Amino acid sequence: MGSEALFYVDSSMREFEAVVEAVRPDGVVLDRTAFYPLGGGQPGDTGELRAGGQVWPVTAVRRQGGAIAHRLDGEPPAAGTRVTGALDWDLRYAFMRLHTALHVLSGVVWTGWNADVTGSHIYADGAKARMDFSLEGVRINDVRDEIEARLNAEVQAARPVRAYELPRAEAMQLPDLIRTHVNLVPAHITQIRIVEIEGLDRQADGGTHVANTRDVGRAAIVNAVNKGRINRRLEIALQD
Numbered sequence: 001m002g003s004e005a006l007f008y009v010d011s012s013m014r015e016f017e018a019v020v021e022a023v024r025p026d027g028v029v030l031d032r033t034a035f036y037p038l039g040g041g042q043p044g045d046t047g048e049l050r051a052g053g054q055v056w057p058v059t060a061v062r063r064q065g066g067a068i069a070h071r072l073d074g075e076p077p078a079a080g081t082r083v084t085g086a087l088d089w090d091l092r093y094a095f096m097r098l099h100t101a102l103h104v105l106s107g108v109v110w111t112g113w114n115a116d117v118t119g120s121h122i123y124a125d126g127a128k129a130r131m132d133f134s135l136e137g138v139r140i141n142d143v144r145d146e147i148e149a150r151l152n153a154e155v156q157a158a159r160p161v162r163a164y165e166l167p168r169a170e171a172m173q174l175p176d177l178i179r180t181h182v183n184l185v186p187a188h189i190t191q192i193r194i195v196e197i198e199g200l201d202r203q204a205d206g207g208t209h210v211a212n213t214r215d216v217g218r219a220a221i222v223n224a225v226n227k228g229r230i231n232r233r234l235e236i237a238l239q240d
Contacts, residue, residue: 002066004032008163008193011096011208014089020081026062027069028076034087035070037063041120042099042207047087051077058085092208094126097238100161100197100209101151101219102131105236107201108150109133113143118231128222128237140224140232147234148221158214160198163205165191174202 003021006013018030028049035058038044044061049072060071077083102120109115115133122129166174171192195205197213210216216238223235 003030003068005068006032006034007036007208010034012211013087015084015086018083018085020077020079020083022067023076023079024069026064027060027071029067029069030083030085033061033068033070034085035061035068036092036095036208037061037068039063040206041102042095042122043124043126045087045092045095047085049077049083049085051081051083091126093210094238095122096208096210097216098122098126098129098236099207100213101155101216101236101238102129103161103195103197103201103203103205103209104154104213104216105131105147105151105219105234106203107197108147108154109135110201112147112150113138115232128235130223130233130235132227133232133234134230135232136230138232140226140234144221144224144234148219151219151221151236154197154200155213155216155219158212159200160212161195161209162198163193163195163209165193168192171204 006016013034016034018032020028021031022029035045047058049056049058056072056074056076058070059073062069099122106117113135115135117131118134119132168190171194192204193206194202195209196202218239219236220239221234222237225233227233
């Protein structure tokens, strides 16, 4: 049993029609869904399912194997029920803007300081995100303003953002594809999804993104921390 991932077909989809395939302890499984499941540093979507005048708030979304489980408030609809799904679009769009901003940040720090990413996370309220880098010998607050200026210059450059898949062997031949300190792509994955910001950044990634960097708007570095001898953390927030 699998769920068609509509968020990869059209990440701007706000509503969709689906059929409940299964009701499980961890939530209902739909035959197709635009709800993004928690993973890759991006929170899962929230929103609601509707059918026959009833509404079920979607409070969490998780991927279990090929299926995507939607945790609902209240007694769930039965298997076979046709439902309409509606995302909390404001929250999803904030996730998309922040996720793209993190990719821009990664590209800026890689090209400017040749630093690997050691971790990233988007906060569940969509207010900010963080990214950690392996950056030995540099005090992060000494370069904070320069990084922020470069980040926003790249955002305003209006670079197209696109996603596509490549066979694993072909993808692994691309230089600088894996910017993380450790290759986190599981060995069993044969097709690798690539998110590319034209002329700046290209990474293996499973999240959702805006179509152009200008859609990010202005981003600010709101916190910069030296975490030990090597790790450096930057937290960003959207300003508009």
